[in-house]
Amino acid sequence: xxxxxxxxxxxxxxxxxxxxxxxxxxxxxxxxxxxxxxxxxxxxxxxxxxxxxxxxxxxxxxxxxxxxxxxxxxxxxxxxxxxxxxxxxxxxxxxxxxxxxxxxxxxxxxxxxxxxxxxxxxxxxxxxxxxxxxxxxxxxxxxxxxxxxxxxxxxxxxxxxxxxxxxxxxxxxxxxxxxxxxxxxxxxxxxxxxxxxxxxxxxxxxxxxxxxxxxxxxxxxxxxxxxxxx
Numbered sequence: 719x720x721x722x723x724x725x726x727x728x729x730x731x732x733x734x735x736x737x738x739x740x741x742x743x744x745x746x747x748x749x750x751x752x753x754x755x756x757x758x759x760x761x762x763x764x765x766x767x768x769x770x771x772x773x774x775x776x777x778x779x780x781x782x783x784x785x786x787x788x789x790x791x792x793x794x795x796x797x798x799x800x801x802x803x804x805x806x807x808x809x810x811x812x813x814x815x816x817x818x819x820x821x822x823x824x825x826x827x828x829x830x831x832x833x834x835x836x837x838x839x840x841x842x843x844x845x846x847x848x849x850x851x852x853x854x855x856x857x858x859x860x861x862x863x864x865x866x867x868x869x870x871x872x873x874x875x876x877x878x879x880x881x882x883x884x885x886x887x888x889x890x891x892x893x894x895x896x897x898x899x900x901x902x903x904x905x906x907x908x909x910x911x912x913x914x915x916x917x918x919x920x921x922x923x924x925x926x927x928x929x930x931x932x933x934x935x936x937x938x939x940x941x942x943x944x945x946x947x948x
Contacts, residue, residue, distance in 0.1 A: 748783040748791075750908070750947035758939035760803030760822065761916070764931055770819065773802035781945055783834065793832040793848060798857075799914075800825050801937050808927035809865060815927055816867035823861075823877065824884065824920065824937060826854040830892055844898040852890045852914060859884040883923050888937065890916040896943070908945040914938065 754777040759769055779797035786792065801824045809818035832850030861880040865873045896910020914937075921933035 744785055744788045745903075746785050748785070748906075748947050750781045750783075750945045751779070752781055752797075752908075752943050752945035753778045754797070754912075754941040754943045756799075756801070756914075756939040756941035758801045758803055758937060760805050760920070760935035761938050762805060762934050762936065764807075764934040766925070766928065766931065767805055767807045767934060770804035770806055773804055773821070775800045775802045775939060777941060779828075781947065783947070789836050789838065791834045793834045793850070794830055797828040797830065797852075798825070799828055799854070799939075801939055803935065803937060805935055807933070808925060810926040811865050811867070811873070814867050814870075816865055816870075819864040819866070821862040821877075822859065822880075822935070824859050825857045826888060827857055828852045828854040828890075832892060832894075836898065839900075842899065844900070845896070846898065846910070847895045848910075848912075849893050850891075852892050854888040854890070856881070856884055856886050856888065856920075883921060883933065885918070885920055885922050887918070888916060888920055889918045890914050890937075894943070898947075904948060906947045908943070908947055910943045910945075912941050912943055914941065 756775045757772045758775045759772050762769055777797055777799040779795055781795040783791040783793050804821045806817055806819045830852045832848045834846055834848040836844050836846035859880050860877040862877045863875040892912055892914050894910050894912035898906050898908045900906040916936045916938050919934050920937050921935045923933050925931045
């Protein structure tokens, strides 16, 4: 009787081992590296403050995908984002009022938390969408100023640290879509477009002309993400 029980246990264990590949057709963890050129701007709704257009930037990072189903994953990692933007606003320099044009260079490390959803393979490709949040810590911030005083020659100050005028933390919502091309079971190329929509003010301090108004600029950017996943 004991011999029969042992045979049943052994046979059951062998069946689990043999059939396991049928239930493990996808990797549970995929790691990779990415580069991401971007176009960024500073959104503002403060009176007297104006966005002065889109400025090119760059980013790179490591990506980690944790699959809880074949086509669904939690995505994290870290990104080094070099975001740029330009604002104009009223300013007082040496007791004289004027207009300041400041070009910002903002460097952050970002930890994303995304849900990724992708299709089955279609003609060798897999398409995906992703959505989630990003939390960032400011590593450095620099500003290049052009101060325009009416009737005077403009004064230009080259890039210098403005850490005292920028906030340490930044939060954003991330929405993206793209395509994967798998070369084999262990290597894939991924290309996507992500919109990083900031919803926290990156600047701090009050305006020198209108002290009741705080500095306000919310970083936004669109990036082209190119990654190799292993």
